[in-house]
Amino acid sequence: MSEKSQTPNPTEDKASRRDFLKITGAMAGAAALAGIANQGLQNVKASHGEGGEHRWGMVIDIDLCIGCNYCTYACQAVNNLSDDMRYNIVTTETLENGDEYFLSRPCMQCDDPPCVHVCPVNATYVRDDGITTMDYDLCIGCRYCEIACPYDVRVFNWRDHTELSPRVPAFGTPEVPPRPRGVMEKCTFCQHRIDPGLERGLVPGVDDAATPACVVACPTGARIFGNLNDPESPASKSLEANKTPIRLREELSTAPKVYYLPPKSKTQSAAEEG
Amino acid sequence: MQNTIQPLTMRLGKREVDIFPYWMGLLVVGILFGLVGAYQVFAYGLQVTGLSNQVPWGLWISIDLSAIALGGSAFTFGVIVYLFKIKRMEIVGKLSVVLGFLGYSTAGMVLLFDLGQPLRFWHPIVFWQPHSLLWEITMCVVLYLTVLMAELLPIVLEHPIFSTHPWLDRFPILRKLSSSLIWLAHRLHGWAPAFALLGMTLSLLHQASLGATYSVLSGRGLWFNQSAPVQFVFSAMGGGTSLLFFLSVVVFRIMRPGLVKDEVLYDVARIAGAIVLLCIYMRVWDWAVTNYYSFDIEVALQTEMLNSVTPYSSTFWIGQVLFALIPGLMLIMAKRIRNFRILMSVAILPAICTVLVRWNYNFSGLIASITYDPYTPTVVLNSYAPTWQEWAIASLVISYWLIGFSLAARFLPFHSAEHGHSEK
Numbered sequence: 001m002s003e004k005s006q007t008p009n010p011t012e013d014k015a016s017r018r019d020f021l022k023i024t025g026a027m028a029g030a031a032a033l034a035g036i037a038n039q040g041l042q043n044v045k046a047s048h049g050e051g052g053e054h055r056w057g058m059v060i061d062i063d064l065c066i067g068c069n070y071c072t073y074a075c076q077a078v079n080n081l082s083d084d085m086r087y088n089i090v091t092t093e094t095l096e097n098g099d100e101y102f103l104s105r106p107c108m109q110c111d112d113p114p115c116v117h118v119c120p121v122n123a124t125y126v127r128d129d130g131i132t133t134m135d136y137d138l139c140i141g142c143r144y145c146e147i148a149c150p151y152d153v154r155v156f157n158w159r160d161h162t163e164l165s166p167r168v169p170a171f172g173t174p175e176v177p178p179r180p181r182g183v184m185e186k187c188t189f190c191q192h193r194i195d196p197g198l199e200r201g202l203v204p205g206v207d208d209a210a211t212p213a214c215v216v217a218c219p220t221g222a223r224i225f226g227n228l229n230d231p232e233s234p235a236s237k238s239l240e241a242n243k244t245p246i247r248l249r250e251e252l253s254t255a256p257k258v259y260y261l262p263p264k265s266k267t268q269s270a271a272e273e274g
Numbered sequence: 275m276q277n278t279i280q281p282l283t284m285r286l287g288k289r290e291v292d293i294f295p296y297w298m299g300l301l302v303v304g305i306l307f308g309l310v311g312a313y314q315v316f317a318y319g320l321q322v323t324g325l326s327n328q329v330p331w332g333l334w335i336s337i338d339l340s341a342i343a344l345g346g347s348a349f350t351f352g353v354i355v356y357l358f359k360i361k362r363m364e365i366v367g368k369l370s371v372v373l374g375f376l377g378y379s380t381a382g383m384v385l386l387f388d389l390g391q392p393l394r395f396w397h398p399i400v401f402w403q404p405h406s407l408l409w410e411i412t413m414c415v416v417l418y419l420t421v422l423m424a425e426l427l428p429i430v431l432e433h434p435i436f437s438t439h440p441w442l443d444r445f446p447i448l449r450k451l452s453s454s455l456i457w458l459a460h461r462l463h464g465w466a467p468a469f470a471l472l473g474m475t476l477s478l479l480h481q482a483s484l485g486a487t488y489s490v491l492s493g494r495g496l497w498f499n500q501s502a503p504v505q506f507v508f509s510a511m512g513g514g515t516s517l518l519f520f521l522s523v524v525v526f527r528i529m530r531p532g533l534v535k536d537e538v539l540y541d542v543a544r545i546a547g548a549i550v551l552l553c554i555y556m557r558v559w560d561w562a563v564t565n566y567y568s569f570d571i572e573v574a575l576q577t578e579m580l581n582s583v584t585p586y587s588s589t590f591w592i593g594q595v596l597f598a599l600i601p602g603l604m605l606i607m608a609k610r611i612r613n614f615r616i617l618m619s620v621a622i623l624p625a626i627c628t629v630l631v632r633w634n635y636n637f638s639g640l641i642a643s644i645t646y647d648p649y650t651p652t653v654v655l656n657s658y659a660p661t662w663q664e665w666a667i668a669s670l671v672i673s674y675w676l677i678g679f680s681l682a683a684r685f686l687p688f689h690s691a692e693h694g695h696s697e698k
Contacts, residue, residue, distance in 0.1 A: 091646070103646060114492075119408075123397075140389050140391050142408060144408050148491050150493025156330060246648055248646050249648075
């Protein structure tokens with residue numbers, strides 16, 4: 001091999017030109033691939049809504065939550081869900097001292113959502129306002145997003161939608177069309193309320209018609225919604241007033257936009273320790 | 275040069291009975307049972323399965339991963355035969371291509387059932403999301419299945435039916451078709467080294483990505499594991515080659531005596547043993563550092579629970595360590611043991627081990643999930659039991675695999691490499 005390269009080659013000039021073309025071609029190919037890859041990354045990275053006008057977030061006050069499940073029921077009615085499908089889950093949990101409290105868990109609307117990274121067809125994506133949503137026409141139902149979600153809030157549509165939710169009409173009426181069988185579904189912060197609401201000049205978080213159904217339904221006002229980029233929004237004010245909001249599984253760097261105000265006993269003991 | 279193919283027979287009383295028709299009949303029953311399940315799945319959707327939102331991947335995904343893993347001998351032997359140019363392995367390499375094609379087509383079939391929207395199976399090819407491991411796997415598997423078809427076509431067309439069947443003279447169109455196919459097969463065979471290289475690249479990519487599918491999921495116990503991709507690659511090579519050795523003895527030593535020298539079969543066993551031992555070496559190191567990776571309290575809790583409560587621990591020590599270590603040591607000493615009965619019975623164990631690795635990976639992270647309590651996190655165990663429809667689909671695809679293999683073992687000549695080359 002080395003011997004061959006040392007012998008003078010009459011076609012060397014030609015060969016090097018061919019090599020040059022090959023290398024250029026390979027580089028162009030690599031650049032194209034990198035471009036595609038970058039585009040994919042931007043689907044996640046450039047769309048946090050951090051610099052944009054809106055960045056929707058939710059604050060849930062654990063002390064105010066009474067575990068009545070109205071948020072779940074309103075969500076089921078408005079999103080046209082069958083009885084066994086829940087975008088929002090309320091569980092009973094315990095503090096270290098044994099006290100019980102209710103943990104209401106919608107989609108965390110992560111800034112860096114694991115579900116979006118893993119979707120093989122771009123069916124789930126982050127909108128410019130930070131909402132992680134679904135394109136139900138693209139979803140193939142592989143359920144990788146469900147596996148990847150560290151909060152267990154994605155639900156699969158196991159069966160055909162044939163009947164209305166039993167929560168209709170007590171908790172609301174369906175506002176979105178039913179999804180086909182076999183796609184993944186998720187909480188969208190009621191984007192079908194936010195988008196038309198903004199067009200009509202309403203303020204999501206303030207005007208009920210433009211606010212997620214779970215927030216409106218909450219009888220104790222434990223849920224607060226608003227634009228995190230606007231310091232005057234209810235959510236921003238609530239976060240400002242409470243210096244110790246927490247987010248679930250923060251160590252996973254998913255950066256949820258759903259904040260929890262910890263129970264008073266928790267903050268007091270922290271203050272005493274501090 | 276024509277070798278006769280000896281059918282597998284069984285002694286019934288005083289008669290020697292060819293078991294092939296009965297065996298095929300049994301497999302057809304398996305297919306028919308599977309078709310009933312397939313109708314149910316397509317008509318009623320995945321609600322007929324035992325899957326849930328907590329355990330969304332079950333038996334089918336385990337079969338899919340195992341089928342791909344056990345097809346891992348195809349790229350290994352593609353490299354051995356066409357890039358390392360070890361020509362005495364060529365005939366065994368042909369069998370590995372058959373196994374590869376069957377494994378990957380089985381995986382494709384079972385995935386089709388597993389999708390919530392089976393008619394959208396082509397979406398990843400059109401709607402690209404290059405950041406998803408599943409997208410990369412889909413593209414690689416589609417491309418690799420194409421490569422395997424190109425490698426398989428020349429092997430299938432070696433069958434004399436394509437050149438000497440009397441119908442070829444009666445219907446000229448058939449003659450034209452078969453001769454153009456054979457022409458194409460020769461061209462494809464000429465490209466074999468390129469296909470071997472392409473096959474190796476694609477296989478390494480997606481076998482590793484199948485491991486990474488789980489290991490990027492930081493929120494789940496056991497899965498967030500940086501060595502999973504490497505382990506998947508090597509266990510596929512080890513398990514696939516062990517299975518290839520087992521089936522090579524059946525196809526070549528029992529059914530085609532004299533076609534492949536015993537020494538070559540011993541070499542296949544030794545290759546399998548070496549890879550299996552390499553794999554178990556890495557696996558034990560990985561076990562040692564699993565808890566080291568579990569920086570997250572909830573992940574550590576999950577790992578602890580899986581080790582103490584579920585069968586994970588026993589399947590790990592017996593299935594993944596013992597089933598690999600002992601056969602690995604015995605296979606690598608094949609030339610000293612020189613007993614095909616013993617070698618065959620141990621060679622099946624690494625294949626089972628490979629399946630268990632997939633099974634454990636797929637289930638372990640799913641059945642132990644955490645509560646989301648930020649203050650006192652605990653682990654809950656989910657349950658999953660496959661329904662009969664899931665077993666039916668399993669029966670369908672496994673019967674398909676076995677029918678494909680049985681037909682190849684019974685009818686493919688495998689021998690005419692010299693014949694093909696002399697014609698050029």
